[in-house]
Amino acid sequence: MTAEHTIAIDSHPDWNRDDLSQRLADWQHLVSLLGTVRKCNPGVVLLGPDSSADKFYLVESGVIALTHQLSSGRQIFTALRRPGEIFGHGGYLLHHGINLSASSVTHSVVRVLSSQWLIDEVRRGGKAGVLLSRQHERDLFEAAALNDLVHLDAGSRLERFLLHVASAFKPDPSGEVRLTVPLTDSCIAGLLGISAQQFSAIKRKLSRESRVQHFPEDRMWVLPGSGAARSGI
Amino acid sequence: MLSFMAPPTAEREPSRAAILPWSKDRARATIAEWHHNSLLAVPEYYPAGANIFRPGSERRSLFLLDQGLVALERTEQRLQTRSAMFALCLPGQMFGRSSSVDEIAIPYSAIALMPSVVYAISSHKLMNALTKGGNAGLFVVHQYAQNLLSAVMRAREVSTRNTRQRFEQLLLDLALVLDRRTLTGSIGLPLKDKDMASLLGISPEQLSVIKRKMASDNVICCSHQKNEMVMKSGAGTLKFCKIYPFRRKALLPRAKSIPYC
Numbered sequence: 355m356t357a358e359h360t361i362a363i364d365s366h367p368d369w370n371r372d373d374l375s376q377r378l379a380d381w382q383h384l385v386s387l388l389g390t391v392r393k394c395n396p397g398v399v400l401l402g403p404d405s406s407a408d409k410f411y412l413v414e415s416g417v418i419a420l421t422h423q424l425s426s427g428r429q430i431f432t433a434l435r436r437p438g439e440i441f442g443h444g445g446y447l448l449h450h451g452i453n454l455s456a457s458s459v460t461h462s463v464v465r466v467l468s469s470q471w472l473i474d475e476v477r478r479g480g481k482a483g484v485l486l487s488r489q490h491e492r493d494l495f496e497a498a499a500l501n502d503l504v505h506l507d508a509g510s511r512l513e514r515f516l517l518h519v520a521s522a523f524k525p526d527p528s529g530e531v532r533l534t535v536p537l538t539d540s541c542i543a544g545l546l547g548i549s550a551q552q553f554s555a556i557k558r559k560l561s562r563e564s565r566v567q568h569f570p571e572d573r574m575w576v577l578p579g580s581g582a583a584r585s586g587i
Numbered sequence: 588m589l590s591f592m593a594p595p596t597a598e599r600e601p602s603r604a605a606i607l608p609w610s611k612d613r614a615r616a617t618i619a620e621w622h623h624n625s626l627l628a629v630p631e632y633y634p635a636g637a638n639i640f641r642p643g644s645e646r647r648s649l650f651l652l653d654q655g656l657v658a659l660e661r662t663e664q665r666l667q668t669r670s671a672m673f674a675l676c677l678p679g680q681m682f683g684r685s686s687s688v689d690e691i692a693i694p695y696s697a698i699a700l701m702p703s704v705v706y707a708i709s710s711h712k713l714m715n716a717l718t719k720g721g722n723a724g725l726f727v728v729h730q731y732a733q734n735l736l737s738a739v740m741r742a743r744e745v746s747t748r749n750t751r752q753r754f755e756q757l758l759l760d761l762a763l764v765l766d767r768r769t770l771t772g773s774i775g776l777p778l779k780d781k782d783m784a785s786l787l788g789i790s791p792e793q794l795s796v797i798k799r800k801m802a803s804d805n806v807i808c809c810s811h812q813k814n815e816m817v818m819k820s821g822a823g824t825l826k827f828c829k830i831y832p833f834r835r836k837a838l839l840p841r842a843k844s845i846p847y848c
Contacts, residue, residue: 432739447732476728479720483728487717490731491649491684494738 377438380485381412384475389467394458396536400442401456407445408469413437416462417519421455431546434459434518439489443469459519459537508548509556509565515546516566520577531577539570609763614679617730618653624723626716627651627706633699635777640683641696648707650683652676655703656764656777658786661695671785672778674741675700677764681708681734700777701765751797753787755806758818762825773815775830 391414394400400411400418411418418435432454435441441456446469458464475482520531535542543553560566567576621627630653633639639650639657657676676682676697684693699705716723748756765774778786784794801807801818808817816827 444732444736447729448736473725476717476725477720477722479718479724483717483720483724484714486728487713487731490728490735494681494731494735 374436374438377485377488378414379438380481381438381440382414384481384485385412385465385467388471389465391463391465393463394461396458396460396462397541399455399457400464401454403453403455405442407442407450409466410440410443410446410469410472411435411456412440412465412467414463414465416464417459418456418462418464419459421457422453431515433493434515436518440486443472443486446470447473459535508546508552509560511546512542512553512556512560513565515542516575516577529578533575533577534573535575536573609677609679609760611678611763614677617679618651620726621651621706621708621730624716624726626708626712626723626727628709630704630706633703633705635699635701635703637699639697639699639703639705640693642694648683648710649681649713650697651681651706651708652678653704653706654678655705656700656761657682657703657705658698658700658778658782659695660698672782673786674738675760675786677760680737681730750787750789750793751801754783754794754797754801755818755820757783757786758825758827759820762827769828769830771815771826771828773826773828776827777830779829 389412392400394416413435415437418441420432420435420441422432435456441454445453472482472486476486516533516535519533519535523531523533525531539553539557540550543550546553548556557566557568561568564578568574569576633655640648642661655678658672659674659676659682660672673695682697713727716727718724761776761778762774765776769775780794781791784791787794789797798807798809802809806819809815810817814828818825818827
């Protein structure tokens with residue numbers, strides 16, 4: 355693998371482990387005695403269109419995928435939520451129902467909290483409103499510039515997906531990250547909005563270019579550590 | 588290559604999310620509420636073509652568009668040819684990035700497509716409102732959530748609506764926002780076909796094909812001689828003409844304050 359082919363994981367804006375840790379600590383300081391903790395295996399659906407909007411979730415570990423299902427059954431990938439990020443609060447805040455599904459991508463721990471508590475906390479002032487706005491602003495920024503479905507090709511989106519998931523895993527001393535993503539290829543293809551055939555072709559291409567390695571028997575992905583950065587995604 | 592291919596026909600959205608279409612009245616009400624909560628700095632005027640900020644700009648601020656139309660444009664580092672508009676900001680909507688959030692360089696620029704009035708939202712006041720809470724704090728959180736939901740819904744449209752429908756919707760949205768009419772009564776579009784194609788995530792050639800198809804279906808009628816395009820829609824007959832009121836400015840212009848009107 356040549357240096358110019360590596361993804362600069364730790365210099366990539368998506369890769370901001372310290373910031374996530376701080377946000378998790380800030381949220382946990384607020385909610386440590388509240389709500390219920392739920393542990394889930396990969397693939398567990400936490401939230402669906404029929405779920406009640408009066409609960410929201412704080413990711414304490416693992417990665418949660420937010421998707422939107424069309425009437426045709428096709429699933430559109432919306433976002434990933436990592437430790438220190440919340441989801442499921444929008445419906446209550448904006449007075450509409452739940453319009454997304456959330457399921458765990460990896461083994462995850464989430465804290466289930468009351469949406470009304472969140473509103474009350476924002477009204478009361480202090481940390482909750484600041485944390486919530488920061489996440490919204492970051493999401494707004496990513497919706498505008500990072501998770502750009504129109505201008506990014508599927509290969510770049512797959513890299514971005516893996517980088518997001520990677521933030522829940524610890525890199526080894528060389529900076530390489532080994533991710534076990536216990537989702538089938540067709541499931542990840544669905545999350546990225548591409549066909550299984552396109553997904554296979556992209557995997558082959560990324561592997562050939564040493565950008566990402568995939569070991570399907572272990573469902574493991576390897577992202578090389580940074581060196582001289584390939585100007586990436 | 589675009590991998591998120593638009594389906595051949597529109598799929599019905601089962602979403603219960605209530606995204607109200609943009610309207611002048613709602614935009615005015617939102618801006619008035621920002622004023623009411625005393626969160627805005629002095630208004631800044633940008634002529635057509637001015638950069639409000641550039642990629643990597645030191646100027647980190649969240650902005651509220653009061654009047655005009657702003658485009659967000661990005662240059663792909665790997666593919667210089669993909670320098671393209673990817674989103675429009677309409678009056679009452681926010682764009683940019685507050686200095687209170689992680690220090691990541693903004694990778695896109697914001698350009699006034701027509702004479703625009705923009706408020707920088709004071710980070711200090713924003714933080715104060717959030718820290719104090721109350722209705723002002725809830726208003727800020729609500730605005731963020733509303734803007735985010737609109738952005739996500741727009742991004743989602745790429746997957747849920749076909750390109751022709753999105754083109755028609757783009758023209759309808761622009762007709763609502765652009766109230767300046769030419770002498771012939773046409774709505775002046777400050778966007779080239781290349782820009783509109785880019786906003787739709789397609790090539791200019793694909794847009795030409797869509798326009799030809801719409802013309803053959805009698806939905807639009809283009810007259811290159813008159814530089815006009817007439818579209819029949821549920822909202823009536825809309826007449827557009829392309830205007831190129833500016834050339835891209837090389838430098839960030841000095842913003843000047845004008846009284847709020």
